[in-house]
Amino acid sequence: MNTPCASLGVRKGSWTEQEDFLLRKCIQTYGEGKWHLVPARAGLNRCRKSCRLRWLNYLRPHIKRGDFAPDEVDLILRLHKLLGNRWSLIAGRLPGRTANDVKNYWNTHFQKKLNIIAPPPPSPHLQIKHKSIAVTKNEIIRPQPRNFSNVEKNNSHWCNNKSMITNTLDKHDKRCKEIVVTISEKPTGENASSIDDGVQWWTNLLENCNEIEEEVAVTNFEKTPIMLLHEEISPPLINGEGNSMQQGQSHDWDDFSTDIDLWNLLN
């Protein structure tokens, strides 16, 4: 399985316009998926992986090319702080951007800076192009699915010292999903007393992210990046029509079950 392309004698390297045309035509005819069938269907001497990658990263409709906008950069920073190198998740929150784009952008613009300041820096502030952005290494939150519970939706509580359970409504099966989020530190003191504490802690975490935002927001856009993104993609989410999103625009909202919670918190 996952036979390397080279061993099959298939073509590698840059794609030609003709290949792009064939692949695009194939996807239009048969739809996405069944990638193992795509090379044969399209008449391409490429391996399925190569076809899939080309489609996802380049040919898919609504793919944005060019420089990242300040609000996109801001969102990448925020989400990377939360999610780490989970590029597909981060890209899912950036309409028109692919995981590869985000990954490349991060590696190009931030990874080096991160390495430079990885040891405890006296001043974590860096000049990135024209903006001053603080880039630090973070404790990464890795959400993991858990069994359903009968707890009310949109409810969160601490189950032990290392994790928070949050509940959200699955928009497909209308059942309540329980998500456990492992964290580095449980809130203590006055923040640890009520059911809302988990949310409060998340909020605090994201408020820390705001330090980044405030420093980034030196440019001349009037609305915050979050406001802009909210306007752009949130209506279908809010009114429950997320499924109506075109396939090319799909951001896989389902793949990350805490999405709604994250979204609420990011606002």
Added chain:
DNA sequence: AATGTACGCAACCGCTCGAAA
């Protein structure tokens, strides 16, 4: 103008996960 170097991006590779048998 020629050459060397750095950078950015497209593409490949190998691994993991999850669904199906």
Added chain:
DNA sequence: TTTTCGAGCGGTTGCGTACAT
């Protein structure tokens, strides 16, 4: 319950281009 296989992801590589000398 176990095995198989397809799909997807993150890390890495290599090529083309821009920039510096």
